[in-house]
Amino acid sequence: MDKKEFIKKMKEMLQKRLGEDYSVAEHSQVKNNKNLLSGLVIQRTGTDLGMVIYLDKFFEEYQKGNTLDEIAAALYKKIGEAEIPEELSGDYLKELVRSYEAAKPMIFCKLVNEKANRELLQGVPYFPFLDLAVIFYIMVAETNSEQMAITIDNKIMELWGIDSQQLYQDTIYHMKTNVPQQLQNLNDIVEGFMDEEEKKIFQEIIKKEKENCETTEELYCLQNSSKFGATSLLYGDTMAKFAEQVQCDLLILPSSIFEVLLYPDNGSRDYEELQDMVQTINQVEVSREDQLSNSIYKYDRMTRKISIVYQGEDI
Template structure:
């Protein structure tokens, strides 16, 4: 997602591993004897690995089938940028408590599709960069991308929580992929309404410390398409008539620039650089600015408003 970071040089007080162990100790001391905290490595989008802490509560017995994982990368970055360990540890503790309240699903909840069908959503990821993952999960090809499915357990201002749906879940629930897509499409549009606005407006919303609004380009020269949570917002391109709505606003063909899995940039055709220029720009930004796990694609897409078609450019 679009971010503006100002990083000052600071002396890092502990390594990541030391930070991980101190957080683990803090949670073990404050969550009680029934709670076990262990290090956990998850395979995430684009074959990246993410480090976290898996928290299991023995007092739940077999009822609690979905244990929270707290990922630490962003918290360690906060530590390096000056936040105190005590402040970070308390935040992580609060996140776990909130996760227990919102995500405490009994086993029967996770095996009964009727209990989950209103929580099924979809996301967009790169197809080629996730071939191994796609062997194990239901997906629908979309150009050179893939529509994948999640169960969204929690969606609040403070946290989002859920799990990736695998082929084994379809067998467990006794449903087909087309039924999964039907619910995912309806729920994603409902739970994550789209946002389409200028880059300037987006930056103004995200930059709390600016004393004056940004105004570096005409209002509609470059638009940002995402959802109101600004998480996995690239999937908004799949919403009903979304491309047609954008074409109606711009009154011309346009390019879709895959900024990340979280948002897309919309550029008018007549403002596009020479052939190949957009791909070079996207590749450069992916290599220098976008986290590996957030990369969506390395080239733009072109929408023809007369043919109502989107294609790789």
């Protein structure tokens, strides 16, 4: 069974489980980095409330041996857990789209790769940043692990009657206040997922690495608590303080749209080697939709500006 047949079968099985209170329709959409996702739109009958479930990962589970019944049961549970509150009526959503003041407290931004998203950027307000672009969305609701968001496009901007500069300034101010930067040692994050015995082994490995290495610099994870934490690059207060603390510039490794890694630059870094590492991790560990860039950036401690220090290949 190929993916097309799988989606059709899931549509039939879910429609049977959900009954006449819902309609189920096939749906596909080009997401970040031209990544085409396929799935289903689940909509409550008689309302304009609905949700989209992408089935690409579920199809992979089917290929690995999960049965259709198992997958349909998991999807049915997912729909129940992510039920959209009825107070999010069509009138409420229309008000957000029509009124900038109503939407402003819920507007956030996202960093995407500029070259990989040229078609998307033609229809939305954006700001170039390095080899990236800043785009904007309204976070409408969060239900358990699911989130409902509206991408701000040029049509919405016309209704609001504002320019991109105001949108950017207001959004960054809002995010600085509500989703401040978070900086953590990467080793501490890794340890957070370990039991006590695993921590002891990990700490011993790190200790030996430091003994065998001339430098003691470590990787640090920079993010914020928004859906797309790599946007913490756009307000650099934490980077400025950290650069002063370590008394050197910072290399920035764009690990994904969710966070970036900071590496104190002591002047002996092999930029090409670091770029190869970032590109390999993107290819092996990060899904295409979540990739940010293959380039290496640098935060200059004196000028407090970020630049591309080593240009990577297109993603």
